[in-house]
Amino acid sequence: MRKSKGVEHVLDQAGSRLGHPCDVDLLRFFRRHPRALLTSEQLAACVGYDVQKVSRSLDSLIGAGLVTRSPTPKSSARMYVLTSGGTHGGWLKSLLEVAATPEGRRALLQALARRHSPGGRPEAGGKLGAVRAGRSGRVRREAT
Amino acid sequence: MTERDFAKTGINGLDAILSGGIPRGNLTLVEGAVGTGKTTLGLEFIFRGATEFNEPGLIVVFEVAPDRLIRDAAGFGWDLRELERQGRLKIVFTTRQVFEQELQEAGSLLLEEAGKIGARRIFIDSFGRRALGHDDNNNNNNGSRDPRDAFHILAEGLYRENFTALLAHEVVAQEEVRRAAAVPEEFIADTVLLLRLEPVERAVQRSIEIVKSRGHEYQMGRHSFRIVDGRGLEVYRRVQAPRDPTRELAAAFDPTTRISSGTPGLDDLLSGGYFVGSTTLVVGISGVGKSVMSLQYIAEGVRLGERSLMLTLDEPPAQVLRNAASIGVDLQGAIDRAAVRLYYDPPQEIEIDRHFHRIEQIVREFKPRRAVIDSLSTYGSSLGAAGRTFRDFFHAIVALMKEHQVTAIYNHENPEMFGMSSMMGDYGVSSLVDNIILLNWVELGDVLRHAVTVSKMRASPTSHVTRECEIVNGVGMRVLARAIPPNAQPIPFAGYYGLLARSPERRPSGT
Numbered sequence: 001m002r003k004s005k006g007v008e009h010v011l012d013q014a015g016s017r018l019g020h021p022c023d024v025d026l027l028r029f030f031r032r033h034p035r036a037l038l039t040s041e042q043l044a045a046c047v048g049y050d051v052q053k054v055s056r057s058l059d060s061l062i063g064a065g066l067v068t069r070s071p072t073p074k075s076s077a078r079m080y081v082l083t084s085g086g087t088h089g090g091w092l093k094s095l096l097e098v099a100a101t102p103e104g105r106r107a108l109l110q111a112l113a114r115r116h117s118p119g120g121r122p123e124a125g126g127k128l129g130a131v132r133a134g135r136s137g138r139v140r141r142e143a144t
Numbered sequence: 145m146t147e148r149d150f151a152k153t154g155i156n157g158l159d160a161i162l163s164g165g166i167p168r169g170n171l172t173l174v175e176g177a178v179g180t181g182k183t184t185l186g187l188e189f190i191f192r193g194a195t196e197f198n199e200p201g202l203i204v205v206f207e208v209a210p211d212r213l214i215r216d217a218a219g220f221g222w223d224l225r226e227l228e229r230q231g232r233l234k235i236v237f238t239t240r241q242v243f244e245q246e247l248q249e250a251g252s253l254l255l256e257e258a259g260k261i262g263a264r265r266i267f268i269d270s271f272g273r274r275a276l277g278h279d280d281n282n283n284n285n286n287g288s289r290d291p292r293d294a295f296h297i298l299a300e301g302l303y304r305e306n307f308t309a310l311l312a313h314e315v316v317a318q319e320e321v322r323r324a325a326a327v328p329e330e331f332i333a334d335t336v337l338l339l340r341l342e343p344v345e346r347a348v349q350r351s352i353e354i355v356k357s358r359g360h361e362y363q364m365g366r367h368s369f370r371i372v373d374g375r376g377l378e379v380y381r382r383v384q385a386p387r388d389p390t391r392e393l394a395a396a397f398d399p400t401t402r403i404s405s406g407t408p409g410l411d412d413l414l415s416g417g418y419f420v421g422s423t424t425l426v427v428g429i430s431g432v433g434k435s436v437m438s439l440q441y442i443a444e445g446v447r448l449g450e451r452s453l454m455l456t457l458d459e460p461p462a463q464v465l466r467n468a469a470s471i472g473v474d475l476q477g478a479i480d481r482a483a484v485r486l487y488y489d490p491p492q493e494i495e496i497d498r499h500f501h502r503i504e505q506i507v508r509e510f511k512p513r514r515a516v517i518d519s520l521s522t523y524g525s526s527l528g529a530a531g532r533t534f535r536d537f538f539h540a541i542v543a544l545m546k547e548h549q550v551t552a553i554y555n556h557e558n559p560e561m562f563g564m565s566s567m568m569g570d571y572g573v574s575s576l577v578d579n580i581i582l583l584n585w586v587e588l589g590d591v592l593r594h595a596v597t598v599s600k601m602r603a604s605p606t607s608h609v610t611r612e613c614e615i616v617n618g619v620g621m622r623v624l625a626r627a628i629p630p631n632a633q634p635i636p637f638a639g640y641y642g643l644l645a646r647s648p649e650r651r652p653s654g655t
Contacts (some may be wrong), residue, residue: 032209037238037246037254070253077242079253 007107010098011115013091017064019116021109022049022057026098030067030082031096039076063075145360151199151265151308155185155193157379157501161354161363166335169306171299172488173329173416175313176339181350181371182312184220185339186267187213188376189310191222194232199264202242202307203235208269210235220376231261240271244294255305256506266302270312271329292328299332334358340366347493352379368497380497384536399603403514403551406444407437409623410596413611415604418579420513421549422602423542425520427556428583433594433613434555435459436471436621437583438516441553441634443473446483450513453483453506453550457491457522464488464496471620485510491526496537503541507548515545519555520573554607586612596623 011018018024025047032128038046044054058080061067070079084092098104150165160167166172174182190201200477205213214224215236227233236256238246246252258266302309313329315338330336336355341348351366363386369379402417411417418424426434438454445452455473456464464486468475485506489499506512520538527534545552554577574580580600585592597610613623639649 032211033237034210035234035236035257037236037242039242041240042239077238077245077253079236079257 006094007098007104007111010091010095011111013107014095017060017066018095018112019060020053020057021112022047022053022104023060024063024095024108024112025049026054026057027066027082027092027096028099030080031100031142034082036080037077038080040078042077043080150360153189154196155377155379156375157367157369157381158352158377161285161352161379161381161385162357163361163363163366164557165356166308168308169303171302171309171311171332172335172337172357173311173313173333174313174337174339175327175330175355177315177341180339180341182314182339182379183208183213183216183269184371185337185377186269186310186312188220190233190256190265190267191217191224191227191376193265194227197393199308200232200261200335201265202254202261202263203233204254204266205235205237205342206240206243206270208331210237219373221374222376223493234258234261234263242526243268247298252301256308258305264308265310266307267310268312270314292332295332297330306541330355339369342366344493349495368495369642370498371494378498380495380501383497383500383540384532400551403450404444404448405437406440406442406447407613407621407623409611409613409625413596413598413607413609413623414448414579414601415606418551418553419603420551421546422551422578423545423576424551424553424579425556425577426553426581427558429560429585430525430557432583432585433615433621434557434583435467435518436603436615437581438518438553438555439464439468439471439473439475440620441514442475442478442484442516443468445514446478449483451482451510452478452484452514452516453510453512454486454489454516454518455503456486456518457494457526458519459488460490461486461488470617471615472618473620485512491522494523494526496527496533497563500537500540500544504544507550511548512550515550515552517541517552517554519557521555521557535573538576542576575598583611594621613642624655 029043029047036043040051040055043058044051047054049057058067058069062069066083068081068083095108099108146166147164149168150159150162151170152159152165153162153170174185176182187203190203193199193201200384203210217224224233224235228235230235236254236257238254243254246254311333315327318354319481323390333356335357338353338355340351340353342351350369350371352369353366354362354364363381365382365385367379367382367385367614369377372378398420402415402421403420404417405411405414426437428434442454454464459467465475473485475486479486487502487506489502523537524534527537542549542552577600579598579602582597584595584597586595587593594613594615595610597608598606599608600606609626611623611626613621615621635650637643639651641651642648
């Protein structure tokens with residue numbers, strides 16, 4: 001109960017900056033790898049979503065000032081750096097702490113799915129519908 | 145090369161065997177199988193560089209997540225996160241493929257990151273043979289580029305930036321397989337450090353070998369090391385490795401001063417005492433009085449204000465203290481006053497390089513005048529008499545004591561109860577010692593009595609007389625006076641049977 005309250009509170013603070021499970025999983029990845037030099041295909045493979053979803057999430061996180069990306073790719077790889085979140089640092093830290101455990105991640109994704117379903121309730125098909133949808137197009141191949 | 149031409153690793157003991165560190169700009173391969181300590185060595189190299197030598201560093205990882213690395217480093221007391229905050233370290237997660245591409249680009253993002261903090265050191269964790277396009281049998285699986293070329297290109301990228309680079313390199317555990325296959329990376333790299341986990345009986349010991357290092361001298365052979373919680377790596381120079389050649393010359397040799405044995409009556413047999421810096425072997429069966437004689441030697445040092453080191457493998461400290469108290473020696477008090485240092489190392493699975501390193505440290509720091517090593521036979525049973533390790537260790541410790549002019553007594557247990565057919569049995573080191581004292585049982589009637597003989601004493605007249613001695617509870621050992629009138633005529637050898645067997649009988653007169 002307390003945990004779900006914490007999750008809701010974190011998501012309240014995050015507001016519109018988090019919209020998709022991929023956002024959460026990308027932040028989780030960058031928490032473990034705060035400075036990563038990867039191609040977009042490799043990054044997508046690491047987090048388990050398709051390249052397009054990852055690209056959209058990255059744009060969103062970069063726009064929110066949570067992640068920086070090297071601006072001009074001289075090669076196909078780009079440097080991604082997790083920032084402290086600036087003025088939003090408080091909620092980012094809390095979010096990363098919650099998301100660090102499998103239970104916390106699940107709770108976050110479920111809460112996120114609830115918020116983005118019509119009427120703020122989980123859609124038919126279960127609370128993890130969004131998660132499944134997010135992972136359905138995952139790319140497992142390494143970039144060539 | 146001057147000192148400035150070397151990048152010190154800062155790793156305890158490693159710079160000593162590298163004769164000052166790694167030549168700046170060298171590409172170093174840290175080779176080893178799984179679990180040999182490559183990552184820890186690389187992390188410490190970067191951490192020490194940033195914290196002790198003002199050389200910022202870059203860590204590039206391919207498999208281990210940086211947060212794991214940071215967590216593991218924290219276990220050694222290395223706060224990598226703080227170094228990142230201070231701009232003295234960057235940890236970059238990437239793939240090998242991207243890394244290789246990056247090093248081939250003049251405007252590399254990776255090198256740009258390194259440049260931002262002025263990185264001088266880089267640690268790359270890690271490359272395996274497969275990663276460079278060949279399998280364990282050295283077959284090229286890349287299809288396009290020769291693995292040697294691939295590594296050469298990688299090395300050129302690192303040279304261009306003049307990094308002192310450490311590259312962890314996974315190799316197979318089995319030595320014979322490893323050696324059977326040519327390792328092209330070893331030809332290209334400037335320095336190769338090989339880490340091993342070596343089975344010793346049923347234990348495992350870590351070792352490090354400098355296979356090659358361009359541009360300077362280094363100590364060859366396999367040196368032991370440990371990974372110590374809260375500290376990091378500790379490398380212990382191979383006990384057989386040659387020390388500084390000037391050290392024997394540096395020792396202040398004192399050819400005349402003698403020091404007292406502390407056993408009443410014994411100095412008479414020793415022509416006044418042991419020469420300073422001499423090596424004395426006290427040989428006898430268990431219980432004959434070797435430890436008592438040693439404790440009195442230490443107690444005499446305390447009385448004269450000379451620091452003493454007691455090195456024991458046979459008995460733990462509490463037992464040594466109790467033994468000392470039983471002959472009226474307050475050893476604990478002497479330890480508390482820093483007059484005596486008692487060093488106990490259990491003999492099971494002794495790591496001889498580490499053990500010797502510790503003795504060396506104590507001798508240098510504590511500066512004892514006297515030392516007792518109890519006992520040589522325990523070293524023998526731990527290290528084995530057949531190989532060279534025991535003899536090399538004994539050589540090394542004798543040289544160490546002589547260098548520091550420590551007068552050392554080595555107890556040695558001889559298994560023979562009556563008489564001795566050999567002083568050192570299989571160990572064969574008696575030629576290295578200056579003095580030999582034999583302690584024996586003599587059976588007279590139904591009583592075993594103590595006998596002492598000085599059988600060897602270099603540079604001194606030796607009477608070879610066997611004298612009775614006694615050990616009195618609360619008092620200790622003393623050598624009894626010879627109760628033969630000075631003008632009595634000695635009986636010739638011809639008057640006895642069994643002299644060499646130490647069980648002589650008077651020959652009946654007329655036979």
